[in-house]
Amino acid sequence: MSIVKEQTPAPTADGSEVGEIVNEFSIQVATVNGSGSQSANNVLMRAIFHMGVPVSGKNLFPSNIAGLPTWFTIRASAKGFIGRKKEIDILVAMNRQTVRQDVESVEPGGIVLYEEKLKASQFRDDLIYFPIPFSALAREIVEDSRLRKLVTNMVYVGSLAEVLGIPMAQVRRGIEDWFKKKPKAVQLNVRAAELGSEYVAENFQRDSRFRLRQMDKTKGKIIIDGNSASAMGCLFAGVSVLTWYPITPSSSMAETLASYLNRFRIDPETGKATYAVVQAEDELAAIGMTLGAGWAGARAMTTTSGPGISLMAEFAGFGYFAEIPCVIFDVQRVGPSTGLPTRTSQGDIFSLYFLSHGDTRHLVLLPANMTECFDMAWQAFDLAEEFQQPVFVASDLDLGMNNWMADPFEYPQGKLNRGKVLDKEELERIGEFARYKDIEGDGIPCRTLPGTEHPLAAYFTRGSGHDESAAYTESPEAYTRLMDRLSRKHETAKTRIPQPVVELPQGAEIGVIAFGSTHWAIEESLLQLKREYATELGYLRVRALPLTGHVKEFVERYDRVYVVEQNRDGQLAGLIRMEIPENAGRILKILHYDGLPIDARFVTDQIADAEGLEKE
Amino acid sequence: MSSTVKSSGNVNQLGLAMADYKGARSTLCAGCGHDAISSQISRTFFEMGVNPYRVAKMSGIGCSSKTPAYFLGRSHGFNSVHGRMPSVATGAVVANRNLICLGVSGDGDTASIGLGQFCHMLRRNIPMVYVLENNGVYGLTKGQFSATSEMGARLRGGAVNDLPAIDICKLAIEMGCSYVARSFAADPRQVVPLLKGALSHNGTAVIDILSPCVTFNDHDESSRSYSWGKEHEELLHQIDFIPHFEQLPEIDYAEGEMQQVELHDGSVIQLRKVEKDYDPTNNAHAFKMLRETREAHEFLTGLIYIDPSASSFIDRLNLVDDPLALLDEKQLRPGPEVLDQLMEEFM
Ligand SMILES: Cc1ncc(C[n+]2csc(CCOP(=O)(O)OP(=O)(O)O)c2C)c(N)n1
Ligand code: SF4
Ligand SMILES: [Mg+2]
Numbered sequence: 001m002s003i004v005k006e007q008t009p010a011p012t013a014d015g016s017e018v019g020e021i022v023n024e025f026s027i028q029v030a031t032v033n034g035s036g037s038q039s040a041n042n043v044l045m046r047a048i049f050h051m052g053v054p055v056s057g058k059n060l061f062p063s064n065i066a067g068l069p070t071w072f073t074i075r076a077s078a079k080g081f082i083g084r085k086k087e088i089d090i091l092v093a094m095n096r097q098t099v100r101q102d103v104e105s106v107e108p109g110g111i112v113l114y115e116e117k118l119k120a121s122q123f124r125d126d127l128i129y130f131p132i133p134f135s136a137l138a139r140e141i142v143e144d145s146r147l148r149k150l151v152t153n154m155v156y157v158g159s160l161a162e163v164l165g166i167p168m169a170q171v172r173r174g175i176e177d178w179f180k181k182k183p184k185a186v187q188l189n190v191r192a193a194e195l196g197s198e199y200v201a202e203n204f205q206r207d208s209r210f211r212l213r214q215m216d217k218t219k220g221k222i223i224i225d226g227n228s229a230s231a232m233g234c235l236f237a238g239v240s241v242l243t244w245y246p247i248t249p250s251s252s253m254a255e256t257l258a259s260y261l262n263r264f265r266i267d268p269e270t271g272k273a274t275y276a277v278v279q280a281e282d283e284l285a286a287i288g289m290t291l292g293a294g295w296a297g298a299r300a301m302t303t304t305s306g307p308g309i310s311l312m313a314e315f316a317g318f319g320y321f322a323e324i325p326c327v328i329f330d331v332q333r334v335g336p337s338t339g340l341p342t343r344t345s346q347g348d349i350f351s352l353y354f355l356s357h358g359d360t361r362h363l364v365l366l367p368a369n370m371t372e373c374f375d376m377a378w379q380a381f382d383l384a385e386e387f388q389q390p391v392f393v394a395s396d397l398d399l400g401m402n403n404w405m406a407d408p409f410e411y412p413q414g415k416l417n418r419g420k421v422l423d424k425e426e427l428e429r430i431g432e433f434a435r436y437k438d439i440e441g442d443g444i445p446c447r448t449l450p451g452t453e454h455p456l457a458a459y460f461t462r463g464s465g466h467d468e469s470a471a472y473t474e475s476p477e478a479y480t481r482l483m484d485r486l487s488r489k490h491e492t493a494k495t496r497i498p499q500p501v502v503e504l505p506q507g508a509e510i511g512v513i514a515f516g517s518t519h520w521a522i523e524e525s526l527l528q529l530k531r532e533y534a535t536e537l538g539y540l541r542v543r544a545l546p547l548t549g550h551v552k553e554f555v556e557r558y559d560r561v562y563v564v565e566q567n568r569d570g571q572l573a574g575l576i577r578m579e580i581p582e583n584a585g586r587i588l589k590i591l592h593y594d595g596l597p598i599d600a601r602f603v604t605d606q607i608a609d610a611e612g613l614e615k616e
Numbered sequence: 617m618s619s620t621v622k623s624s625g626n627v628n629q630l631g632l633a634m635a636d637y638k639g640a641r642s643t644l645c646a647g648c649g650h651d652a653i654s655s656q657i658s659r660t661f662f663e664m665g666v667n668p669y670r671v672a673k674m675s676g677i678g679c680s681s682k683t684p685a686y687f688l689g690r691s692h693g694f695n696s697v698h699g700r701m702p703s704v705a706t707g708a709v710v711a712n713r714n715l716i717c718l719g720v721s722g723d724g725d726t727a728s729i730g731l732g733q734f735c736h737m738l739r740r741n742i743p744m745v746y747v748l749e750n751n752g753v754y755g756l757t758k759g760q761f762s763a764t765s766e767m768g769a770r771l772r773g774g775a776v777n778d779l780p781a782i783d784i785c786k787l788a789i790e791m792g793c794s795y796v797a798r799s800f801a802a803d804p805r806q807v808v809p810l811l812k813g814a815l816s817h818n819g820t821a822v823i824d825i826l827s828p829c830v831t832f833n834d835h836d837e838s839s840r841s842y843s844w845g846k847e848h849e850e851l852l853h854q855i856d857f858i859p860h861f862e863q864l865p866e867i868d869y870a871e872g873e874m875q876q877v878e879l880h881d882g883s884v885i886q887l888r889k890v891e892k893d894y895d896p897t898n899n900a901h902a903f904k905m906l907r908e909t910r911e912a913h914e915f916l917t918g919l920i921y922i923d924p925s926a927s928s929f930i931d932r933l934n935l936v937d938d939p940l941a942l943l944d945e946k947q948l949r950p951g952p953e954v955l956d957q958l959m960e961e962f963m
Binding site: 237240260264273276286290300315412416450471 | 640643667668669670671672674684685689690691692693694695696697700702703704705706707708709710711712714715732733736933934935936937939940941942943945947948949950952954955958959962963
C-alpha cells in the first residue's frame, strides 16, 4: 500500500491504472449536527446518481438539534450494492470533536479531505491527505457567518468532485435539484463548489486511486427514502384520515404524506379537502382516532415508532377483538427514551405481533426496499379492510430515513378492496345482519358503517364480550367461538399477505432467513460467501407475519438455518421456533444490535466463523 | 317546562315511536342514576326527532359507559377503552361529519384516566354531546373515590377522600368548551332541555350530571346522594328549549326576567330568572359562580356557560361536504399521472 503524505499526492499516470478503484467505494462526511451539511451531502449523492452510478446515502445523526457529531455515508457501487458498507474509503473531516476517531476509521490507503485547521494528518501516515481551508474559501464569497457555515459544506462537495472526477455539470445539477425554487441559493452554492474544486486543481495533483466514471446504471431510477415511499403508498391507498404524534424516525412519513395530501387531495371544484390530518396529543389518542375513523368507514392510519407502539397496546388489542380496520406504521428505532432514538433496529417484532393483552396476533408487513415501502403501504389498507383489523407495517430508521435507489413505483393494480361492508341496499336484500357471524367460513364477518339508514344496520361495538350479533355476553361458549373464529380469520390472512421471497441455489446445505432492511446485507454477503468461500446458501426473506408454511418447508431443507436480524434476542428466530418447534434445533441466530445498519461483512464473517469455512 | 315536539299520536316527525329510541334492558343496579339519564336521553332524541341512524353513541369504560347499550338501539354504539372515548369519537366524526355524536362517560373515565383526552377534545371543540355521569366513585370497580369527589367525603366503609375535587365544569370552560352545563339525574325537567340545547350546539357540549351510585355512594352524608342533591339543588334559571322547527312562544316577560340564546341550528334556549342574576354567555361570570358555589358547598344547576358562535374542529378542517368515509375510489386515489409526476421528482 503506497503511503502518501500530506501535500504530496502520488503522481498519477494516465489511463486506467493498476490499483485504481472505479465506482465502488464509500465516502464518509463527518460534520457537526445543525451545520446544514444535509444539503451538501444530498447534492453530492445526487451528482453521483446523475453520473449513472448506483448510490445510497445514510445519515447517522444524534438525538440533538445542534452541536453533536453527525456522519453521512455515501456508498457508490457499480455492482448495485446499496446496503451499508462498514469500511470507509474516503473521509471528509469537518468536525474537530471527532477528527481523530474519524481518521482512525478510514481503510489503509484511503483519502482524507479535511478542514486545514483540524490537522488531521497528524494521526496516521498511511492515508492520502488533502488539507483544504474550506471555511476560509467560503469567506471569500459570503459575509454572513450563519450562511457561510452552510456554504462551507458546498465547498467540500466541489473539492471532492475534483478529487473523484465528478464533472462540475453534475454537481450543478445536484444543486439545482436540491434548491429547486431558489435561484439565488443555486448561484451561491455553485460558486462555492467551484471554489472547492479550483482549490484542489491548483494545489494538488490528482489522486487516481478512487474514481467515479459515467455509467448508465441509474437511468430511469429514482432515489428516495422509505418514509417518502410509504407516504406515497398511503396517498395511492386513498387514505383519508391520518393521525400522528411526532417521533423520530417516523415523523417525516406523516409530514411528507400531509404535504402530498395537500397537493393532490383537494377537490378542484370546491377547494375542500378529501382528507383530514390530525396531530394527536399522544399515541394513545392517535390510535384511538384512527380506530374511530376506521370504524366509521374511512381509510385511517397513524405513524409512530417503538415508544408509540407501547402506548398503543391497549387499543391495538381492542381493534383486534372489535375487528376494526386501520393501518399503523412503525418505523423502528432503538429502545426506550433517550440515548439512541436516532439509531436503527428491528426490535419491535415481538411487540408488534402480539401487541395488547389477551390472545392477540396481528398482521405485520415487513418491507425491505423502497418498492415494498410503497407497495406494502397501499396493500396494508386493503388487508386492513378485508380482514377488519389493525395492520402494522414495520420498516426501520435505516429504510425510512436513508436514501435508496429503486425502480420507479408501479401504480397499484386493481381497485381498492373495501372489504365486506353492507350498505342499506345490501341489508334490504339480505334481510338480516349479525355483525360477528362467519357466513363464508373464512372467519371474516360483515360490517355496517354508522350512518347507514336501515333498521338492521346498528350494532354495538365492544371488546371481548360479544356474541355473533354483537350483543353483550360473558358466555364461555360464545367467547371460545369468537376466539376460534379469529384464529380462522388469521389462517385466511396467511393466504393473502405478502409471501416470502425464496432463493434455493443447487447444492446449498445451509440456509439464511432475514427480513426488512437486513436484506441488503444478506444479498451482498451471499455473494461474498460464494466468492470468498465457495459456499452457497439458500435464502428466505420473510415479508409478513404470520409466518406461513413456506418457512417450515424452507427450514426442513437445510441442516442449519441462520436467522439474521437487527435485535439482541433473535425475535424472528423466536417466532420461527415457536411455529415449528420440531425444527427449533436447526434455527441459529446471527444478531446485530449496535444501532448502526447491519453490513454484509459482518454477516459473512459470522457465517464463515460459525460454519468453520476456509477461504478459497 | 320543557317544550315537546308536535307529533301525531305517539310518533315524532320521523314517524318513530318512543320505543324506537330505547335500547337493551339495563343491567345496572336498580335505582342507579345512570338509568335515569338513559331515559332522558331516549326522550330527548325522540322529542327532537333525531334520526337514530345518524347517531353514534360513544363511551369509555365504567357503569356509566355501559349505558349506551340501554338507549337508542337503532344507533351504532362504541364502548371503547377506559378514558379514551374522546379520541375514538374524534376519529368517527372526522371520518363522517354527518354523524350526530353522543358520548357518555363517568367521573373516573373522564377526570382520572381520561383527563388528557377530555381536555384535548375540548381544545379541538369536537362536535359532540358529552354526558358525564358523575357519582363521585368508580362504580364498576366497586366504589373507590374518583377525582371529582369532594375533599373530606366519606364512604360508608369509612374511607375518607383527602384530595381536592376536580371541577369538570370549571376545567371545561378553561379548556375553551363553549357549552357547559350541570344538572341532576333526578331532575328530568332540566336534563332534557339541556340535552336538547347540547344537540343544537356546534362543538363539544359538556353536561356534568350528578348521577348517584345507589350501591356505593348514596348514603346520607354523601354529597353525591339523591337526598343531598334534592336538598341542595338550586336552579340557576328555568330552562326552556324551543327547537328550530317550532315557533317561539309569544309571552311577555318583565325586563331582566328572561334571556334568550340562539343556538347554532336556530333553536333557542330561554332562561328564566329564578333568584340570582346570571348571564351564561359571560365566561368570567361562570368562573366566579363556580368558585363561589364550590366554596359554599352549593349545588347550582343549569346552563353555566355558552358561546353559540364557536366553530368546531370539523369547520377548521375544511373538509368536503360528503363524509370522508363515503368518498369513492375516484375521490380517494389520485390517478397514474400523479404517480408519474412524483416519480419524476425523485429521478
Ligand atoms: C385501563 C383500565 N384500567 C382500569 C380499568 C378498571 N375500571 C373499570 S371501570 C373503572 C372506573 C369507572 O369509574 P367511572 O368512570 O366513574 O364509572 P362508573 O362506574 O362510576 O359509572 C375502572 C378503574 C379498566 N377497565 N381499564
Ligand atoms: S355500582 Fe353504582 S354506578 Fe354502577 S350500576 Fe350500581 S349503582 Fe350504578
Ligand atoms: Mg363514577
